[in-house]
Amino acid sequence: MSCEEPTTSPTPENNITVVSSDGKEFLLDLKLTEQSETLARLISNFEYDRTDVKKDPVPLGNITSAQMQKIIEWLQHHRYYPKWEQNDIHYSTSFTFETWVEEYLNIPNNEMFELLNAANYLNIPRLFSTICRIMASRITGKSAEQIRTVLNIKTDVKNDVYTGIPIQEDSSSSEDGMSEISLSPSPPPI
């Protein structure tokens, strides 16, 4: 699914400021916030969509600036997409995604989980559902041992499913190429 994006220039009246947990402020177009049920409800409750109402910055204590940046990227890409419907979930293990989505979510699992949490907090169903499907695509077709490696799961199941051979309890496994980069902010300078 792709949409043609008409060009509009954001005006100060149709923006709100959100503040991430690490204090960074982001100017957000009200049109973008429609995709987040949490923000949309907040804007509606405080009547921030009215031009004569003073808009205080919205603190998002659970979302870091890196995650916010990533989310804004998502919101901007899906700005002109039709409203997400629950029926839009199609069960299929073919797990095909838009190229843009594949590139966007080509991130390590830990970042993906953080983003999933953020999408859940802001209630962005399209992003939430897409991340779930991407996670499922990383699990599908893999053996229990491979899943343990991918998800960094510490096993307490004693024997292999097929062979009955005791499983080595090794938790040091980690995903290739992950854990180097993180959406968590860098430590503050002390």
Added chain:
Amino acid sequence: MEKQVNFNEELLEEIRLLRREIAESTRSRNENSAKLVDEFRLMRVELNKSIAQIGHRLIDFMKGPYNWNDLPTEMKLMCVDQLDVFDRFQLWNTSSSDRALVDLQKLNFDKIQIKITTEGVSATFTNMNHGVMEYKFSNLFIEFLFKIGKIEELWIDIDKGLKNDLEEEEEDILSLDAIWGHPTHIDESQQNALNDVIFCLGNLNCKPRKITLDAIGFNTVPIDQLRAVSSIETAKLWQIRNLDKVNTDCVRKVVQDFVYMGRAIGTAFQVSASDWNPFDHFSVNYVYEFDVVSQSDHLIRLRTENQKKHVLLEHSSGSEDGFMETEYLRIRVIPSTMTESEYETDRDWIWKEEFEMSSFHSSYYDQSFDSDW
């Protein structure tokens, strides 16, 4: 005197000026201190904000990489919801916490067929992503299926394999039997496998509408084990296909359950047999043990412990393949108020059809995951 007055007035004027100056300086000092207080307040707010931000960043930094195990259960379930049976089984085997997680997410199955072969146990079912699937796995997979499945129909078949080696001169009789499709008896490993399946059946979390056991080739149908399984006890219909004459006691025991154990109205048990008549056998050998309301060539009505319920035994016969005559017996719990005209004796084909398993492919498109979203 006049000089004195002037001096006094000048003095008063000076005092007034002085007072004004003092008042003005006090006012400006007050204003300045109010400004200072405001500034201090603002600084305090900013400072608190900065402390909170630094705190957040420190917490984020210290909590380390976010793992699968750190995700809330509801979110993990959303991911599990996207997986098919096989992937769920693999995830189920990773750790005990993930096993509990996968157990929470149920899957609907119209029909599951468990086949017990000489090579092991296999399960056939419709899978929405892959169509009809047949998995040959350990009992653990069967246990898994029973745990996570909401199963409508469950078929347990023993793939006995016909002994059709005509070159075995020494076993002429068996070979001839094989030509006519007569089975040989199942081996010990299959009997053990069946026992394992029945054990797994005890852990079945759902209540299937129908449970069928194909008893062809059974040395002894483990009827007592089966009767003890709660899912069989609660199934709307359970049936034994191809019941061998050596297992005649099965019918009597199930009738005892229906009469004395208080089954729900509508609950039914059915039997099909090809070389003997279970209805006739019951009416000749066991009917005297029960309180008979009425009896005819094809119907027996029994009283139960509960005055509101009766048990009806119905006989029918027919030919499945147009070749061998099959005898059918249905036992069901009916309300004691039911009259003979309501027996539907002319509609026996409906319940006889229950013995035939429909194609897996026909239910493929109806298969849907148990999901609310």
